[in-house]
Amino acid sequence: MKSVRISLVLALILALAFVSAPKADNHQSQSLTIVWAEWDPANYLQELSKDFTAETGIAVDVIQIPWPNFQDKVFTAFVGKSDLYDIVIGDSQWLGRNSQGKNYINLTDWINENIDVASIYGPAMTAFAEYPKGSGTYWALPAEVDAAGYVYRKDLFEDPNEMKAFQAKYGYALAPPKTYDQLRDIAEFFTRPDQDLYGIATWYSKEYDGITMGFQQVMWSFGGAYGDPENYKVDGYINTEDAAKALEFYTDLLKFSPPDAPNYYWAETLNAYNSGKVAMAMNYFAFFPAVINPEVNKISHDKSGFFIAPAGPKGHYISIGGQGMSISSYSKNKDLAKQYMKWFMQKPVQEKWAMLGGFTPHKEVLQSDTFKTATPFNEAFAASFPYLRDFWAVPEYAELLETCQTNWSQAISGIKSAKEALNAIARKHEEIFEDAGYYDE
Amino acid sequence: MRDRKRFGHYLILAFVAVAVIIYITPIYWILATSLKGFADITTKLPKFVFKVSLENYQKLMPSEGVPDVTHIFLVEVLVGLLLFGFFTLFKGKLPRAVSLRNLGLIWNGIFVLTCLYSFLTLSPLQTRLQTDARFNFPLLIICTVIAYLLMAPFKKTNGITSQTVKKQRLVFVLPSVFGTIAICVALANGGSKYFYQLLNSIIIGGGSTILAVGLGTLAAYAFSRFDIAGKDDLLFFILSTRMLPPVVVVIPIYLMYSALGLRDTHFGLILLYTTFNVSFAVWLMKGFIDEIPKEYEDAALVDGYSRFQTFLKVILPQSVTGIAATAVFCLITAWNEFAFALVLTEVGGRAVTAPPSITSATGSSGMDWGKIAAGTFVFLLPVAVFTFLMRSHLLRGVTFGAVKK
């Protein structure tokens, strides 16, 4: 009796297993997995890719990794030789590491044969695709061009009472700042903790590249530099008086920021601005769709203006953002990936990409008037181009970045003085370069 | 004197009440935040009175709508839990016709029918989540049938003694658990990433628990009943593997798994969590088996059973409670594990579990604390339930069986 029951059940299980088995296979249609960071442009890319699926029948899935983990997760996948991701849309700094580490495939020949390089905005090609710089070797195609910029509360800046009071206090008219000194004045002016209003929100976070991307543009504009790209000397470039002054200036801005500002990364900065806490906020332009989205920003979505990062006493430099599209060398769909990238670079697709809200690398589209007026921030974005600069893109960049993040985070929280922090970075960076054999010859 | 003593007693109880409030507040705050709308979360001061909104929970659901079958399962789980509560409250006071057995049978039949129905309606997956991210209903039904069979012995007896009544209530509890899993399957198949990850946590946690408890029980029996050379050292070695910091072990494991292609696979994580739980299971189970009088076995041996049969027929039935407690602890450990899952799974991958996903989901336009709170709360709920069910074994569980009650 008992054995009958058991055998019945076994038969049932077997039958079910057979019924279920063929189902696993009918999804074998071709598909492509793209990995990018978690932000609106990735949503736009998913939207754009629907056209590709309609044309070719190849399904495209854009996986979004949250920014704080973006680098770590992609690299653990690479070092673990995971074939999950076919196309990687990675930061410009990754080029050196992923080309030397053989994680990206070399696209030079393919690009020269299939893509009209002249149609792509030149600096973007250099920043997001070429490594070593100037060698003509390509590892990627630019996907998203980006720059750091500012959003401000138009309603506050254009309030007659505020303008009068500002004029009286500082002796010049209240307007989007052109220099860091003006930025500081305005930030100070709007800092009113009793009204829960602060002057500025900018990046100070220790996560991924937070404080580095926020601070480096200030450092460059004040006259500091990461080092000499020719001989990789760091001592005497990053730990100068100018750089120290810049770091002190950046630390000083905390006084005009909300209390939690030392933790601010892109998300927190957006939250602070969208909840009406700050008068100005620094962020990458590609995050600004959230600022003009009435769903997310209920307070100032229609009262926001945008300006480019101000100039410093010794120059005008802005942190570059944006990513290039590369093919993972562990991918099993390299040809599909190439097909996708070729499709992506066509002008009509790029036009649609720009219309959806992507920052196209296509020269003509980028410089067209339709692009500049597509969103309220595109004009300020386009104006930022001449001033863009990047972090190191060498294979050791992650260690260099980690050192900067730690020491600058220590400096703004008062654990180290500006000078100590910069000296520590200089020492550590030279140690990293030495270990990697840059000084050998 | 007496009054003073009584006053002191109440004073202490007041202190206890304050302590409970302090300890529960963060959990309450997770629940409250998850039920708030966006505007109520970003206020300057915390808001205690707010309009309850389910929008955060909706964000966890598939974007293309919740499959119908989910609701059916949900109703079943709720009815099951209600019946469970009903029989707990009114045990022994009900007419014979409304016995556990009859109701349980009817309700179980309905459950299996629902599974079949969902298999027929949902098995051609309506949306694809990711290339490898699919689950089959047949798997679930197989599990259900097995569970149903496991319950057969309980269903045969009539609820007379309180002990059997307690066991019989499993008739409702087990399908409720499977119903909950079925809801996760339906939602994951519908395209919800969150429930896909939750399901991964269930599969990996469940798989590693079964393996760890199985292996642990065998080893524990051997350690408890046989003479083993260097027994103390071996036991200590087993314990010490559990003491290693995860960050230390994860480096070589990462390299090893990368070389073997085990990263981001269910099998790889199950194997790893089994390793970490097996030492715990050995220790805990040894404690439980030590408590079973040796005379029972001697009697069975005299009756002509082999040692292995004795193990099956005497030891295992006697240690059901211990096995259940050990299993729950292993399950919770695997469920909560973070460091290994962080390094050994991919975002959007096949085997990514809930903890690394919940902690990194910020939202694409700023921190979405409401969504984080909703995800956290759903994740914490089963652990809270198990904590209450297991409360008499907690002490033993957290001290590797070193302290018994």
Next chain:
Amino acid sequence: MASLLAAFINNMQTTPPFPRVKTQTSRGMSDYQLKMAFIMPTMILLILMNIFPLLWSLYLSFHRYKASMPTPPKFIGVRNYSRLLADPEIWGYFQTTAYFVLLAVAAQFFIGFGLALLLNRDFRYKGFVTTMLLLPMMLSPVVVGLFWRFILSSDNAGLLNYFLSPFLKSPIGWTTNPKVAMLAVVIVDTWMWSPFMMLIALAGLSAVPKSLYEAADVDRASAWFKFRWITLPLVSPLLLIALLFRTMDAFKMFDIVYVLTREGGPGTATETVSMNLYKLAFRNYNTGKACAMAYILLIIIVALSNIYVKYLNRVKGEA
């Protein structure tokens, strides 16, 4: 009734083993075979998944090796170790960790023991109340830790600062001020783990025979005397076990600092050894160096647990 059966080490001698029986080959497996079949799977699993990886990482710790680069490991002797030990920053992380362990374990000990003393009496719903208090301990530190970031925030709706606001001029920067950031981590860890101390202490307290107190009452002993000479000596072995567990666990602290203070911020104020080790291994991919550091951490934990076990034995000998 809580019987403190064997603090840990003597757990094994509870039942005498069977005499060796060798005459059962006719009925299935012999005892020896059975024993092996029962133990071996566990041992093989542990060796494969624990011992072998540890040996491999020991090997790598003597090499220069970056897992992210295609170059094979290169033997460099003890250079990884000497460089780590000579690095003041590394010692800083050890100090941070030690500071955390000290603060957290002390806080958990006193709060947990205090709670246990409060709960050590009969009242209605005692089981329910105790379980409510124990709940935090069972939850996932990383998931709850993330939400604590929200509770501890000094910007929007920070719950703790709100409750403290009557006593403060300005909100405390729990996760932004390097001077209090460690306190924030300790608060979260204590919230999670003081119930653990409480649970064990409660077991110890309920095991103290009531007759001892009654005898002391006859002698009109003071409350302090009863506590010092009756309660404490009888409970201390169990408390030591709890301390051992917590110290070793606190030493591994990774989850909470990873999410709560964003990888050990602000600056390096809460960067524990485990946190730094994670960065060394999975951000910089200094695999060789990371393995060396893992071994240093391992040795410290092993040494620590040995000291405890010895102390435990001494206490038990006296009792």
